[in-house]
Amino acid sequence: MDGEMPDYVLAKDLILQMIGEISVSGATYKAMEFLGTTVESLSMEERMTLCNMVIEAGGKNGVVPADSTTFKYLEDKTSVPYEPVYSDVQARYLSEYRFDVSKLEPLVAKPHSPDNRALARECKDVKIDRVYIGSCTGGKTVDFFAAAKVFLASGKKCWHELLIEDLVGRIKSYGGIIGIFF
Numbered sequence: 633m634d635g636e637m638p639d640y641v642l643a644k645d646l647i648l649q650m651i652g653e654i655s656v657s658g659a660t661y662k663a664m665e666f667l668g669t670t671v672e673s674l675s676m677e678e679r680m681t682l683c684n685m686v687i688e689a690g691g692k693n694g695v696v697p698a699d700s701t702t703f704k705y706l707e708d709k710t711s712v713p714y715e716p717v718y719s720d721v722q723a724r725y726l727s728e729y730r731f732d733v734s735k736l737e738p739l740v741a742k743p744h745s746p747d748n749r750a751l752a753r754e755c756k757d758v759k760i761d762r763v764y765i766g767s768c769t770g771g772k773t774v775d776f777f778a779a780a781k782v783f784l785a786s787g788k789k790c791w792h793e794l795l796i797e798d799l800v801g802r803i804k805s806y807g808g809i810i811g812i813f814f
Contacts, residue, residue, distance in 0.1 A: 653729060659686060664691050672699060684769050
């Protein structure tokens with residue numbers, strides 16, 4: 633994955649694009665490794681989103697090579713010595729996919745499968761009754777900020793029920809309130 637991330641595109645969009653390409657069974661019992669300048673520019677939270685969602689493609693695990701972002705993240709997480717592990721230079725891959733991330737747009741996963749996706753702009757006429765932001769791939773601070781950015785940019789008052797769940801599983805209901813929640 634190479635290219636600069638467009639406005640409103642997050643790691644969830646990247647992995648939904650991949651799952652849409654390979655299907656929900658496209659990585660069954662396989663590892664998915666994420667490489668490229670885009671991946672290198674992602675925060676640790678966003679890298680975790682990529683890796684956590686490989687299961688939605690049937691994958692066994694997701695891997696992002698350790699780099700300075702990884703080492704900085706681990707600084708205050710452990711004092712135990714560790715040695716990073718990288719793919720072998722001669723490693724063989726079952727498939728390789730290349731994405732020019734600069735050409736991607738925000739995506740929406742539609743019912744009832746992550747590979748049933750659409751461009752967010754194609755869903756502009758869908759009536760929204762309830763918003764849920766949460767789970768292991770959608771309960772990060774960056775997700776709450778991104779949602780607030782979209783709501784504020786719409787210029788509309790949003791009076792639906794908003795449910796947010798942070799990564800530790802605390803669910804809060806905010807009826808008619810749009811803001812930034814911690």
